[in-house]
Amino acid sequence: MASSQAPAAGRATSNGTRLSPAKWLSAYDDFIAKNLGQVSQIESTLRSLTYIIPGRFRDAEIASEAIHSGVQLLSLYHDLLLLRTPSVSSPPTPSGHASTRASKSPLGPSQPPSHHTRYTRFWTHKSPFYRRVAIVLQVVRYTELLCEMAGKRRGERLRWRVVILIEAIKAICQLLLFRITRGRTLLTPALPVRQPLPENDDEEEEEEEEEINQAGRTAGAHGSAIGEGKENGLVPSQKTSISPQPPLSPPLSPLQASAELVVEDGQLSTLTPPSPPSTIGQSSPASHTKGWTMPRTKMSMPPLPQPGDISSYLLSRVLTADDIKPATKLLNQLHGSAQVAEILHILTPLVYAIALARSREKGRTSWAPWLAGLAMECAARQLRDHSLRTTSLEREEWSRRGWAMGWWTMRGAFYEHVMKGVVGGVRSRVPSFVGGIIEDYEYLWENYYFSTSPQ
Known part of the structure; x- marks a missing residue:
């Protein structure tokens, strides 16, 4: 009986009539890995729609924010999927060249990762505890405004308890990350950022494969023509005059390619088609906008950069000291006042919320909370390490924090006394559609704490 039931269950699984949730999730993961470019475009579109829909924060604020948080969490899941899925590479082919389609990982771009990605990826793979804390921190940041909206529906007192609890969780997670990384500057976000995908990868791969096949067919046609000449007693070196072509000469036209080798009256000869008359104003396409095809192998050379982009083209291929450093050396360990500055930066949002x-x-008109929070942020910037030993990644992070300080103009008493009138004046001078969107965000800035939170 047991032996008869086991094959039946096996047939049900093999026929695909019943799939477990684990298999559905595995199939979804495979689909994401193979269609990452399309998935990224869909995520960006949905995220943009939640930003520009008029009336987003009036009647259905929780619903629209739930959609936005859901898209962010789904994008986070896709990023984690790419982290734990190994890239696939293929060995070189017998001809000495790697297979173009198989050697490229389906999970991401082939360009080298940024310093932020290298550093965060190192700690994510080295410390499982770091990965779990970073995931919790990112989930809290994606859902903090949604939680505040839900808490406000039940009263202001519950709303502020939720705000303080969320800020406390974020501060604890950041202090744990600061401890795990042995006192290094915290990066935002703490998880690796998805690298941008190169454009038109599939089309380029198809063109390369077509060029390789065309080169093989052309080589076979030339071999058969020369073989026929040898059977007729003709020696190509005696009957044909082959003029060398400089390596940077323009590619052959289709008429020249078709008239390379022709057998006439039992002799192997070459035909030179008449050159078209020169016309004034006619110019060939620039070499930097279209790749050049080599006449013998029919392989295409990569296009050259634009004349104005030569400096950036060369700088992008310069190997800097940070490119060869270990991931842990991209950020220095902090000591003394620099460590105090990092802790102050972590605790500033919690102190401001309390x-x-x-x-x-007294409402948002009180200057005391705003001045206390801004003073702590400025003190952190003054105490940070300004010496020459700071790395480029650390300077980049503090530059990002400097730009994030602009959100203090949209918070608390400064917004109520200064920026509120400026926003109202701008709203009255722009078109009605743009003014409606600004009005919706103005409602958001005035009623929710996390709407202007820089972290």
Whole structure:
């Protein structure tokens, strides 16, 4: 009985009539890995729609924010999928060249990763605890505004408890990451960022394969023509005059390619088609805009950069000191005042949220919470390491934090006393469609704490 039931279950699984959730998830992961470019475009489109839909934060604020948070969490899952899935590469072919389609990983671009990606990927693979804490921190950042909206539906007191709890969780996660990385500057985000995909990869691969096949067919046609000449007693070196072509000469035209070798009256000869008359104003395509095809092998050379992009083209291929450093050396360990500056930067949002909650009776017009938060942020910037030993990745992170300080103009008392009138003046001078979107975001800035949170 047991032996008869086992094959039946096996047939049900093999026929595909019943699939377990694990198999559905595995099939979904394979689909994401093979169609990463299309998935990234869909994510970007959905994320943009949640930004520009008019009336987003009025009547259905929780629904629209739930869609936005869902897209962000789905994108985070796709990023984690690419992290844990190994890239696939193929060995070289017998001809000495690697297979173009098989050697390229289906999971991401072939360009080298950025310094941020190298550093965060190192800690993600080295420390499972770092990966779990970073995932929790990212999930909290993606859902913090949604949680605040849900808490506000039940009263202001619950809303501020939710805000303080979320800021406390974020501070604890950042302090743990600071401890795990042995006192190094925290990067935002703490997980590797998905690298941008190169454009038109599939079309380029198909063109390369077609060129290789065309080269093989051309070589076979030449071999058969020369073989027929040898059977007729003709020696190509005696009957044909082959003029060498310089390596940078333009490719042969179709008429020249078809008239390379012709057998006439039992003799192997070459025909030179008449050159077209020169016309004034006629110019060949620039070599930097279209690749050049080699006449013998029919292989295409890569296009040259634009004349104005030569400097950036060369700088992008320069090997810097950070490119050969180990991942741990991309950020230095902090000591003394630099360590205090990092801790101050981590605790600033929590202190500001607690100060706002204690002065909520006075509303957002009180200057004390805003001045306290801004003073802590400025103190962190003054205490940070300004010496020459700071790495480029650390300077890049502090530059990002400097730009994020612009959000303090949209928070608390400064927004109520200064920026609110400026936003209203801008809204009255722009078209109605743009003004409607600004009005929706103005409602968001005035009523929710995390709408202007820089972290």
